[in-house]
Amino acid sequence: MSRPHEESEKERVWRVLSEAGLIDIPPDEFAERIKEAKRVVMGRLSELLEATTDIQECESAAYSLATLKKLEGTVSRSGRRSSD
């Protein structure tokens, strides 16, 4: 039996991103969103390191984490400049 309104994949993605505040990020919230993305990637990375089965995925997560750290530095610097 199907539910009256079964959430489609598109609707689910929209809801997940909306709840995470990742659609149209306000300029002063980038630092916070980057921090949250880092937290998610680190969680995944630690799982992958424990499992040691998917080296490529592990490298990919590590690369993403490094990118987020670089971006975090830029966003926090430009944030300080704009508040001066």
Add this chain to the structure above:
Amino acid sequence: MRPTAKQAGTAANWPPEEGQIVSFRSLNGLSNGIVKEVRWGLVWRDFILDDGRVIPEHKILDHPEPPVWRRAEEVTQDEREAWERRLVSMAEGGLDPRDQEQSFWAELNQYLAYTYLRFKQAGSKPPDPE
């Protein structure tokens, strides 16, 4: 001289083509722009306007509901790495992601959404029961 731009149609002939006028929600209310290109990002489509502004599809009026999305697994490693290199290059070049409707803002927004979707399910643990 630029040919007269037409207002974008809806539903049946979505997305609008190059040269069509689109209306979108902006910081200052509703704005208009002429489509130069529509291209897929890591998660959603961006509308590149002829004045350089980058508008996500879900901000364009009359876009399909729910908006179309791309699955994280459809993004190739090469594409993701190129996107990451571009972001770092824009950051190192001194661009400010706070400049809304510009490339850096648009690409960083998509990258964070993509990264979150890609790693969230496996990377987060269920909340502790109270």
